Amino acid sequence: MSVSLQGALFDHAERRWLEHGAWIDVRAGWYDAPDGLFDELLTAIPWRAERRQMYERVLDVPRLVSFHNLVTDEAPHPALKQLRRRLNDIYAGELGEPFTTAGLCLYRDGNDSVAWHGDNIGRSRTEDTMVAIVSLGAPRTFAMRPRGGGPSLRLKHAHGDLLVMGGSCQRTWEHAVPKTARPTGPRISIQFRPRDVR
Template identity: 40%
Template sequence: MSSHPVLQPTLLGSEGPSFDPAFAGIRRTELGYESWIDQVQGFLTGHQAVFDALHDDTRWHGHQRLMYDRMVDVPRLTASIPRDGPGHPVIREIADALGERYGATFDLVALALYRDGRDSVAWHRDRARRDRRGQALVATLSLGDSRRFLVRPHGGGESRAFSAGWGDLLVMGGACQLHWEHCIPKTQQAEPRISVMFRSSADFVRF
């Protein structure tokens, strides 16, 4: 893809990629209905190198969907590893570390590229296998500019906001995909952001 700006709020972003497999600083938010979100801010240092590798070495796909009576562009690009590119070695290492912590095999890795503040994802729940009754794990590593990650009760209600950028890690667990929705809203101004989503084929069908 074309060249892009260097995105880093501090010098930590330009170091070699590294993370703490002990998940120091992890903080859990209990949402209710047996649902929770774990957050580690700045989980991945050296995130700039990973952003660059994924941005430049991935075959990104645009999609369209029917809205009322016309087709419109989905406001983000998507891809998956390894189908659309080699990724970065630290991605596999993080998947293994997540598996050790949460007792699951994170064998599905999907990517989403939010090119600017106009790119977004609407309120939704990730579709877990029906036999899991909503019990599923979804881990999201955010690279690039920070965006608001919102969650709210399924069907509407007051939302809660989390930071998603600069190497932050969010893990949605319990019955989160049954009782809660999440979104990345549009914003007036934002630099590119890549979302790296880790899932288990025990919880979700393949993409």
């Protein structure tokens, strides 16, 4: 897939079928009031830094995070429940269950990132599922590649865009937000998942 075509995926809503039973939906500008929400989430969310064991060292996770069960816990901002409701209206029938949690990541600048991984802790290790990501703030590259090798995708995930990964995506593909040397502002990623998927 050419770089220009990859970038054009977010120009309109489209389901893109990938290999191994995986697919992505891309919807540019899906959330139509991103400016105010971005500013509010920066201060309303209880952001925390994490440290993680990586091989033989404990390292700082290069982003700030916050996780919320929107069914059992108080949401730190009402828009999280509103976004969840809207996503469930669109996808819960196909998924067979609702989205229940919101995980948020704050990428403060181009040095913050997330390494290659799949959201395959819990049921998504063996079952098809969906993960829906709403992006707010500075555009960042969202990279995807098949597990075990093959052509990768590099998508520009911009302010207000929605990306949904479905089917076998979490088991058969990996995704990442790579570091960038290019000056860039902060970005908030809101990931909605069904129960027991991380």
